[in-house]
Structures are given as structure tokens and as C-alpha cells.
Amino acid sequence: MHETSLIQFTLDAVAREARTHGIKHVSDILLIVGELKGALPDQMEYAFRILTAHGGEDGMFAETKLDIEYRPALLRCRDCGHNYPVTVESLASAVCPHCGSSAYQIISGNELLIDSFRGE
Ligand SMILES: [Zn+2]
Numbered sequence: 009m010h011e012t013s014l015i016q017f018t019l020d021a022v023a024r025e026a027r028t029h030g031i032k033h034v035s036d037i038l039l040i041v042g043e044l045k046g047a048l049p050d051q052m053e054y055a056f057r058i059l060t061a062h063g064g065e066d067g068m069f070a071e072t073k074l075d076i077e078y079r080p081a082l083l084r085c086r087d088c089g090h091n092y093p094v095t096v097e098s099l100a101s102a103v104c105p106h107c108g109s110s111a112y113q114i115i116s117g118n119e120l121l122i123d124s125f126r127g128e
């Protein structure tokens with residue numbers, strides 16, 4: 009499952025970072041996930057519950073709360089510079105509503121960022 013690997017990646021990165029700061033128990037994680045990652049919120053929560061069911065490695069995630077902020081996807085037209093929103097489903101056929109060009113760059117929506125975490 010796609011969401012499981014996103015959560016596993018997150019937990020690995022947080023665990024690594026926490027250890028370098030001497031943190032043994034992580035209480036909160038704020039994750040930012042772009043819409044183009046195609047992650048389903050229910051599946052993200054489910055994956056998080058499963059992967060932290062036994063507290064994770066060393067019990068670091070025994071009482072961790074995960075907050076996820078979903079970022080909408082935004083494209084910028086390469087021809088006229090207009091910004092416009094897009095969904096995962098329409099990305100492949102996206103055209104600029106201003107000039108009709110299909111050349112774009114992704115401005116946001118493709119991110120998987122650990123915004124912050126807390127613990128002691
Ligand atoms: Zn355009």
C-alpha cells in the first residue's frame with residue numbers, strides 16, 4: 009500500500025532526527041502532504057496506527073499523535089505564467105485555463121515534508 013511506505017518513510021526520518029537530538033519519545037508529528045502524492049487520509053491514519061501499534065522501534069512512537077496537513081496542487085503555466093489548481097485525476101490532461109497551453113510546472117502539491125515534531 010502506497011500510504012504505508014509514505015508513513016514508514018516519515019517514521020524513519022523522524023526517528024533518525026529524534027535520536028540525533030536525544031529524544032526518546034515523540035509526542036507530535038506534523039506532516040505536510042501534497043495532493044499529488046495521492047495519499048488517502050483514511051489510509052494514512054490506518055498505516056500510522058499499524059506501524060506504531062507497538063510503539064515502533066524502541067517504543068519511540070508509543071504515544072505519538074500525527075497531524076497531516078494536505079496541500080492542494082497548483083500548477084504554473086510555462087507560456088503565460090498563470091497559476092491554476094489541479095487534481096491528481098486531471099494532472100495528465102491539465103491545460104492552462106488562461107491560454108490553453110499544456111506546458112506547466114508543478115508549484116505545490118508534490119511535497120512530503122515533516123514540518124515539525126516534538127518529544128522528549
Ligand atoms: Zn497559460
